Amino acid sequence: MAENDIFKALADPTRRAIFEKLAAGGMNASALREGIAISQPAMSQHLSVLRGAGLVREERQGRFVRYEVDPQGLAAIAQWLAKYRAYWPRRIEALKGLLKEMDQ
Amino acid sequence: MAENDIFKALADPTRRAIFEKLAAGGMNASALREGIAISQPAMSQHLSVLRGAGLVREERQGRFVRYEVDPQGLAAIAQWLAKYRAYWPRRIEALKGLLKEMDQ
DNA sequence: TTATTGCATAAGTGAATGCTTATGTTATGG
DNA sequence: CCATAACATAAGCATTCACTTATGCAATAA
Numbered sequence: 001m002a003e004n005d006i007f008k009a010l011a012d013p014t015r016r017a018i019f020e021k022l023a024a025g026g027m028n029a030s031a032l033r034e035g036i037a038i039s040q041p042a043m044s045q046h047l048s049v050l051r052g053a054g055l056v057r058e059e060r061q062g063r064f065v066r067y068e069v070d071p072q073g074l075a076a077i078a079q080w081l082a083k084y085r086a087y088w089p090r091r092i093e094a095l096k097g098l099l100k101e102m103d104q
Numbered sequence: 105m106a107e108n109d110i111f112k113a114l115a116d117p118t119r120r121a122i123f124e125k126l127a128a129g130g131m132n133a134s135a136l137r138e139g140i141a142i143s144q145p146a147m148s149q150h151l152s153v154l155r156g157a158g159l160v161r162e163e164r165q166g167r168f169v170r171y172e173v174d175p176q177g178l179a180a181i182a183q184w185l186a187k188y189r190a191y192w193p194r195r196i197e198a199l200k201g202l203l204k205e206m207d208q
Numbered sequence: 209t210t211a212t213t214g215c216a217t218a219a220g221t222g223a224a225t226g227c228t229t230a231t232g233t234t235a236t237g238g
Numbered sequence: 239c240c241a242t243a244a245c246a247t248a249a250g251c252a253t254t255c256a257c258t259t260a261t262g263c264a265a266t267a268a
Contacts, residue, residue, distance in 0.1 A: 011115035063235040087173045167265040
C-alpha cells in the first residue's frame with residue numbers, strides 16, 4: 001500500500017526537511033545538500049524513499065537530476081485525513097462541505 | 105517536536121488500524137484488540153505511542169481505560185499539510201481560502 | 209478477603225532503518 | 239580523449255523498532 005510508504009517516508013525528520021526544501025522550489029540533488037549536513041549517498045537514498053512514496057518526482061537533465069514535489073503523495077495524505085474529518089477541530093469543520101466535493 | 109512523534113506513530117500499519125478502529129467509536133483497550141491479531145502488551149505499547157503523539161487520548165473508567173481519537177494530532181497533520189497547499193491538486197485547491205481562515 | 213480481570217511496564221530478541229565507505233555509471237568540461 | 243562532476247548502488251554497521259514473555263498493580267467480582 002502506498003499509504004504505508006508515505007507515512008514511513010515522512011517519519012524521518014531529515015526526509016521531511018528535504019521535502020520542505022523542495023517545496024520551496026525544485027532543484028537537483030547536489031543543490032539540495034547545501035544547508036543540510038548529509039552525505040551524497042544518504043541524500044540519494046532519502047530521495048529514493050521519497051520518490052517511492054510518491055512525494056517527490058525526478059526529471060533527468062543531462063548529468064543532473066532535478067527533483068520536485070509530487071502532488072500525488074500530498075493528495076494521498078489529504079484523503080487519509082479526510083476519513084477522520086468527523087474529529088477535526090471546529091475551526092476546520094467548515095472544510096467538510098468542500099471535502100464532499102473533492103470526493104466526486 | 106510533536107510532528108515527528110505523529111508521523112512516526114502513523115508509520116506503523118497496526119497503529120493506523122488501531123486509530124481507524126477508534127475513529128469509529130471510543131472503546132477500552134481490550135475491546136480494541138478484538139479483530140486485530142495482537143497481544144495485550146503490544147496493544148498497550150501501541151496505544152502509548154499514539155497517545156504520546158496526541159492522536160489518541162485516554163480516560164480511566166475504574167478498571168478500564170477508554171481510548172478515543174484526539175483531534176489535536178489530526179489538527180497537527182492538517183497544519184503540516186497546509187504548508188504545501190501550493191502543490192495540492194486542483195480539485196482540492198478550493199480549500200485554500202478556508203485554510204486561510206484556519207490560520208487565524 | 210481472595211481470585212480474577214484490565215492494563216502497564218520491564219527485559220530480551222530479530223528485523224528494519226539510516227548511516228558510512230567503496231565503487232560503478234553516465235555526462236560534461238578542458 | 240581524459241579528468242571530473244553528478245548521481246546511484248552495494249555492503250557493512252550501529253541504532254531503533256515492534257514484538258515476545260514475565261511480572262506488577264489497581265479495581266471489580268465472588
